Amino acid sequence: MPAAPTLLHPGAWRFLPTLALGGLGGVIAYLIDLPLPWLLGALITTTLTSLAGVRLGSPGRLRKGVLVVIGVMLGSAFTPELSGDITAWAASAAIMLAATAVMMVVAVAFSYRVAGHSLDTALYAGAPGGLSALLMMAHESGADLRAVGITHAVRILVLLLAIPPILGLFGHVDLAGASNGPAQWSQLPSLAGTAWLVVAAVLGAVVGRVLRLPNALLFGPALVSSLLHFSGLTHAVLPPALIALAQVVIGTSVGVRFVGVALSDMARQLGLAVVQALILVLLAVAAAWVGQALTGISVAAALLAYMPGGAPELSLVALSLNIEPAFVTSHHLLRITVLLVALPPLVGWAHRRLRA
Numbered sequence: 277m278p279a280a281p282t283l284l285h286p287g288a289w290r291f292l293p294t295l296a297l298g299g300l301g302g303v304i305a306y307l308i309d310l311p312l313p314w315l316l317g318a319l320i321t322t323t324l325t326s327l328a329g330v331r332l333g334s335p336g337r338l339r340k341g342v343l344v345v346i347g348v349m350l351g352s353a354f355t356p357e358l359s360g361d362i363t364a365w366a367a368s369a370a371i372m373l374a375a376t377a378v379m380m381v382v383a384v385a386f387s388y389r390v391a392g393h394s395l396d397t398a399l400y401a402g403a404p405g406g407l408s409a410l411l412m413m414a415h416e417s418g419a420d421l422r423a424v425g426i427t428h429a430v431r432i433l434v435l436l437l438a439i440p441p442i443l444g445l446f447g448h449v450d451l452a453g454a455s456n457g458p459a460q461w462s463q464l465p466s467l468a469g470t471a472w473l474v475v476a477a478v479l480g481a482v483v484g485r486v487l488r489l490p491n492a493l494l495f496g497p498a499l500v501s502s503l504l505h506f507s508g509l510t511h512a513v514l515p516p517a518l519i520a521l522a523q524v525v526i527g528t529s530v531g532v533r534f535v536g537v538a539l540s541d542m543a544r545q546l547g548l549a550v551v552q553a554l555i556l557v558l559l560a561v562a563a564a565w566v567g568q569a570l571t572g573i574s575v576a577a578a579l580l581a582y583m584p585g586g587a588p589e590l591s592l593v594a595l596s597l598n599i600e601p602a603f604v605t606s607h608h609l610l611r612i613t614v615l616l617v618a619l620p621p622l623v624g625w626a627h628r629r630l631r632a
Contacts, residue, residue, distance in 0.1 A: 290333035297332070298322050298528035302520070311440035312596060314523035315589075319436060322531025327539055335529045342525040343493040345518060346592055347484075348476045350494075351501020352513045353595070353602040364571045365603060371570065372582050372607050373614060375563035376404055379556050379584045386555065391548045393423055399623055401427040404556075404584030406490055406612045413619065423545065429533035430549035431556065432586040436530070438557050439580070439593060446575050469512025476501035490612040494588050498605055519596060526589055556584050574600065581607035 298318030305317025326332055335342075383402030387393045393401060396419035400410050407428045414424045465473065477497050483489075484496015504510050537546070564578035571578075577600040580590050587608035594604035 291335050291338060292333075294322060294332040294335070294528055294532060295338075295524065297325060298524045298531070302524050302527070311444075312436075312523070312593060314520045315527045315592065315596070316436065316440070318524045318527030319433070319530050322528045323433060323534055324531075326531055326534040327537060329538070330535075332528075332532045332535055334532050334535075335525055339525060339529045340493050342522050343491070343588055344477050344481055344497050345514065346522050346526075346588055346595070347480060347494045347497030347499075348473055348501045349514050349519065349522075349595055350498045350591055350601050350605045351476060351480075351503075352505050352511075353600075353605070354502035354506045355602075356506060356508060361603070364573055365606065367571045368567050368573050368578065368581070368603075369607060369610055371563065371567045372611060375559065375566075375582050376584065376611055376615070378563075379404055379559050382559065383552055383556060383584070386548075386552045387427065391423075391545070391552075393420065395626060396623070397423050399619070399626060400424045403615055403619060404611065405587055405608070406616055407585070409490060409616055410619075413623075417623070425533065426537065426542070426545060427549045427552065428585060429530065430546060431553040431584070432530055432589055434550060434553035435557065435583050435586055436589060436593070438554075442557075442561060442579065443576055443597075446579075463515050465512040465514070469510055472504055472510035473501070473512055473514060476504055490609070490616055491587060494591070495605075495609050498609075502602070519592075522592060523596060526592055530589065560584065573603070577603050580604045587612060 298321060301317035301319075301321030302314040303317070305313035305320075310316055322332060380402055383404070384398045385402075387398035387401045388395060391398075396414065396417040400414040400417070400419050401424045403410055407425070410428075411421060411424060414421055464470075480497030480500035481493055482496070483500055484492030484494075487496070489495045489499070539546070560579060560583045563582045564575050567573055567578035567582065568575045576597075577594070580594045580599055581604045583590055587605075591601060591605045591608060593599075594601040
């Protein structure tokens with residue numbers, strides 16, 4: 277007899293306890309007024325549980341679906357009023373690319389000289405973002421995939437944990453009032469607005485793959501949604517409850533990357549990854565101040581846009597805190613695109629330079 281159809285993919289069922297754990301962490305963080313409660317609460321609880329040796333399920337396909345949702349939400353921030361910001365954005369993008377180059381040089385040198393990784397491992401571990409594509413490239417080059425993955429996971433963890441205190445020091449964001457209250461969670465778009473958002477999600481996923489965009493399930497829907505909103509065809513936005521759920525899924529997806537990482541065996545590698553990440557955070561802060569001084573863009577927006585890695589996570593933070601999500605998203609898309617185009621010739625040049 278054929279098996280009865282299931283409502284969810286088997287992998288999704290295995291993720292439900294992890295999602296519940298992340299949701300519990302989000303609730304606790306929300307009740308104690310932690311900034312970005314759903315994201316950081318889920319991230320902290322699942323990271324600690326993973327490092328304690330508990331094997332948590334991976335979000336798998338659910339994370340892919342959430343990336344589409346985040347993309348649609350990010351696209352809704354591209355309104356016609358943004359047309360006057362193009363000059364400042366272009367100048368900021370140039371600063372971001374220069375800062376990214378500096379951060380990558382520092383990160384690669386740290387991984388190669390201090391951490392003692394091979395040249396290929398250092399190059400892919402030091403690259404600022406685009407982890408999925410980087411892991412495929414790293415696999416083909418024979419780099420240490422575990423070291424690359426852990427370095428990027430620690431970097432994203434440190435970036436997300438560092439954002440609230442840094443933004444609090446800047447004084448540009450009311451973190452205490454950034455969370456949506458329960459009364460707002462039930463807000464829903466109109467039927468017509470919902471239809472447009474569904475079109476953006478489905479068509480965007482296809483467009484992202486056809487155009488071979490980096491992180492196609494995020495940036496494809498963001499592109500289509502931005503065109504719909506910028507043109508004025510729709511002003512619909514997804515309900516705040518969905519943003520909270522997206523934060524929980526993204527937070528848990530970061531936390532489960534530490535499953536199988538034994539603190540006793542990996543203490544040195546984890547410690548070095550934390551040090552590297554903190555250095556990059558300081559460089560991003562310095563670049564954000566430069567960006568604000570030269571372009572007038574807020575320091576908070578520049579910081580989220582210039583941070584090296586975690587495009588879905590940092591774009592979601594910008595959306596959740598309402599810190600110019602369109603600006604942040606466009607910068608991350610540009611950075612990852614330039615990175616993936618430039619990295620293969622850069623790897624070849626580095627090998628030739630080392631042999632010279």
